Each structure stands twice: as structure tokens, then as C-alpha cells.
Amino acid sequence: MLFGQHLDRFQTLLGLTPVKTVTIEVLGRPRRIHLKLEGHNLTGSVKARTAYGLVRGLAEEGRLRPGVELLESTSGNLGVALASMARYLGVGFSAVVDPMITAECRDRLGELGATVIEVDRPDPVGGYLLSRLARVEELLASDERYVWANQYENRRNPEIHRTMTGPEILGQFGANPPDALFAAVSTGGTYAGLAECFREHSPRTRLVAVDIKGSVALGGPPGTRHLSGIGASRQSSFVEPHMIDHLAFADIGEAAYYCRLVLKEAGIHLGGSSGAVVAACVRHLAEHPEITDPLCICADGGEKYQSTIYSDEWLESIGESMTPLSACQPYCTAGMG
Ligand SMILES: Cc1ncc(COP(=O)(O)O)c(C=O)c1O
Known part of the structure; x- marks a missing residue:
């Protein structure tokens, strides 16, 4: 592996x-x-544990290779954990976030070298998650280097x-x-x-x-x-x-x-x-x-x-x-x- x-x-x-x-x-x-x-x-x-579980799963399935860009929708903590893992493994990471993310988490993502993509349109259910997931789908369709960890269904x-x-x-x-x-x-x-x-x-x-x-x-x-x-x-x-x-x-x-x-x-x-x-x-x-x-x-x-x-x-x-x-x-x- x-x-x-x-x-x-x-x-x-x-x-x-x-x-x-x-x-x-x-x-x-x-x-x-x-x-x-x-x-x-x-x-x-x-979320350090969750990130490890998700990334290990991708590696075991052969989906994590040098050159991929790990992708996740996150309210903050999972993003920071995945950014650390991605840096440690030497792969890229893009985090789709929303305005509810704390300033501290956002800064940390930047320090760890993650690409931060922010959605600003609330979803019809009163949060941003559905908007974040729609953005993830767009990104996946736009570039095959993206690999989605998908904490919601994985x-x-x-x-x-x-x-x-x-x-x-x-x-x-x-x-x-x-x-x-x-x-x-x-x-x-x-x-x-x-x-x-x-x-x-x-x-x-x-x-x-x-x-x-x-x-x-x-x-x-x-x-x-x-x-x-x-x-x-x-x-x-x-x-x-x-x-x-x-x-x-x-x-x-x-x-x-x-x-x-x-x-x-x-x-x-x-x-x-x-x-x-x-x-x-x-x-x-x-x-x-x-x-x-x-x-x-x-x-x-x-x-x-x-x-x-x-x-x-x-x-x-x-x-x-x-x-x-x-x-x-x-x-x-x-x-x-
Ligand atoms: C602060 C905090 N509390 C609780 C949870 C709950 O995690 P889960 O997604 O496993 O339900 C999370 C997940 O991000 C979190 O960041």
C-alpha cells in the first residue's frame, strides 16, 4: 500500500x-x-482520528497517489486534521469551508498549506453544508486530481x-x-x-x-x-x-x-x-x-x-x-x- x-x-x-x-x-x-x-x-x-481513518481508507483502496489533491467539505477541525496529514504525506489538500469557520481554524489551514475555498451562500436548511457539498461536486467534475474523503458517507x-x-x-x-x-x-x-x-x-x-x-x-x-x-x-x-x-x-x-x-x-x-x-x-x-x-x-x-x-x-x-x-x-x- x-x-x-x-x-x-x-x-x-x-x-x-x-x-x-x-x-x-x-x-x-x-x-x-x-x-x-x-x-x-x-x-x-x-477529527485527527477521523482524518486518519478516512485517509487510510483511501490509501488502502489505491485512491491516494502522489499528485492527487485531497478534497473535503469541513467546518474546521477535520480540515485542520486533513491538512496536517496531507502535508505529512506530501499531497495537496483543498478545504471547502463557509463563514462559520473560526478565524483561528482558517489561519491554521493557511499555515498548513491548504487551499481554502469559501462558499458564502446559505443553504435552504439554515446552514452552509449543502452549498459546500455542491461546490465539492463542481470541483470533482472540474479536475480528476481531486479525491474526496467524504466524511458524510464514508x-x-x-x-x-x-x-x-x-x-x-x-x-x-x-x-x-x-x-x-x-x-x-x-x-x-x-x-x-x-x-x-x-x-x-x-x-x-x-x-x-x-x-x-x-x-x-x-x-x-x-x-x-x-x-x-x-x-x-x-x-x-x-x-x-x-x-x-x-x-x-x-x-x-x-x-x-x-x-x-x-x-x-x-x-x-x-x-x-x-x-x-x-x-x-x-x-x-x-x-x-x-x-x-x-x-x-x-x-x-x-x-x-x-x-x-x-x-x-x-x-x-x-x-x-x-x-x-x-x-x-x-x-x-x-x-x-
Ligand atoms: C467541535 C466538534 N464537535 C463535535 C464534532 C462531531 O463530529 P462528527 O462529525 O463525528 O459527528 C465535531 C466534528 O467536526 C467537531 O469539530
Whole structure:
């Protein structure tokens, strides 16, 4: 297989991200929450794993050759991960992005030598994904050097989380696996792969998918979305109903509240989708006193969200305010558990 040795070496740099435990007071009772911190992964997000899975698949299928231009539609993190891989392998990479990409991700793509192609026309579902995919189709038709990784439909996406991320987590927890797992859904690759792994190896773990208002990833009504990384303008090709024990919809004000609480009280800097996942977890804990060891998949860190989820001006500009969960106040304290 072409690039085999390079890919093997890349794999040794991936994963083994830490799990940290915080305690958050929920309805007056301190509750432990475990956080799987994918911001510590190579390239700063869970998407390092996805990029590796997708690129390895292309190499195994003989589609990755010197001279190709790797192509992907991305909201940011996968683009940065693919750009790093492409640079490492010595192939080109073009990222089709939209205005929701953070300035930090866009700069990083440029630094890594990626060609950045931005669409600016919102799609009819309130996001940009469908516009990005239309641009990908145009590019594929225009030049046969393009090879599309296709994170939306390529089974290698959930597979890498079933075979790498899931077993890594189960190994970290040993004899006491989490009794509930919370993860954000965009393509649904991370969630679906973890769900398949946990259904097989830890069937008592409750699986909670976290989406955001306005996303149709799991069949919700379409609407405007402002946060990158969570939700999508198309239905997930990977998440099936039997993989979901509970479906949660977080909102941005709640995500902002928990991002800032965890930073202030525990010193852990979470990205926006991670704040949404923690918010969904807290809400679930309020309704389920029996859960003792929930795990939140925190897809990235907070560094690139200073001008969005950590900014009061930004929240105000999109008509949101920072709120603890409206249904079940008050939660106020977090600290290392
Ligand atoms: C910040 C963040 N959270 C969550 C996800 C969810 O990933 P998936 O596409 O596997 O559903 C992503 C994916 O880009 C992400 O960047």
C-alpha cells in the first residue's frame, strides 16, 4: 500500500487523550462528570482520528497517489486534521469551508498549506453544508486530481471511532465503564462508531446523542445555527435509531454557561460543542439521579472559540445570553472530582 509506513507512523501519534473528572452541583447534589479531552489529540480535536481513518481508507483502496489533491467539505477541525496529514504525506489538500469557520481554524489551514475555498451562500436548511457539498461536486467534475474523503458517507469515519476511540475509552475505565455516554453529532461519525463499540462491549451504558437547535442531523426541524462542529444541514448517514437511548438538544446559551463554568472552576478550556454536551449531561443528571459515572466526549478545546462562545458580545450579536439550564436551576459549582 502506498504511504503505508507514513500512515503507521501517524497512527502512533494519535489518541490516548486524557479523561478528567469534574464535579458539578446539580439540583443541590454534587455530581461527577468525566470529560474525554480530545482537544489534547494531535491537531487539537477528535477529527485527527477521523482524518486518519478516512485517509487510510483511501490509501488502502489505491485512491491516494502522489499528485492527487485531497478534497473535503469541513467546518474546521477535520480540515485542520486533513491538512496536517496531507502535508505529512506530501499531497495537496483543498478545504471547502463557509463563514462559520473560526478565524483561528482558517489561519491554521493557511499555515498548513491548504487551499481554502469559501462558499458564502446559505443553504435552504439554515446552514452552509449543502452549498459546500455542491461546490465539492463542481470541483470533482472540474479536475480528476481531486479525491474526496467524504466524511458524510464514508464508513471509515464511524469505523475509526468503533475500533480506536471506543476501545481506548473502555481501556481507560477498566472494570467500571461509564454508565452514560454523551457525544455531539455533526456527521454522526464519532457518535455512531462509539455507539457500536459500547453496544457490543458495554451494553448497559446509556447512549445520549447531543444535537443543537436548527440541526437536521438527527431529524430535528431546520433553523439557523451559529456554532461550528455540532449539528448539520443534512441527516447523518451513520446514526441509526437503535444507537440512541436519549436525544438531547442543547442551546448556545447553555453551552456558553457550561464552557465558562468548567473553565473558571476546573481550569479546563472546552470548545463550544463540548459545552453543549456538558449542558446536555447536566440536564440528564437532573432527571436521572441513578447515573453515577457519565462520560462527555469533548471534541476540542476552547482556544479557537474566544471570539464566539467565550465572548459576551458574540452571544448578544446572535440574540443569546448565557444561561444555566432553564428547566432546572441552580447549578453553580464545579471543581476537580
Ligand atoms: C467541535 C466538534 N464537535 C463535535 C464534532 C462531531 O463530529 P462528527 O462529525 O463525528 O459527528 C465535531 C466534528 O467536526 C467537531 O469539530
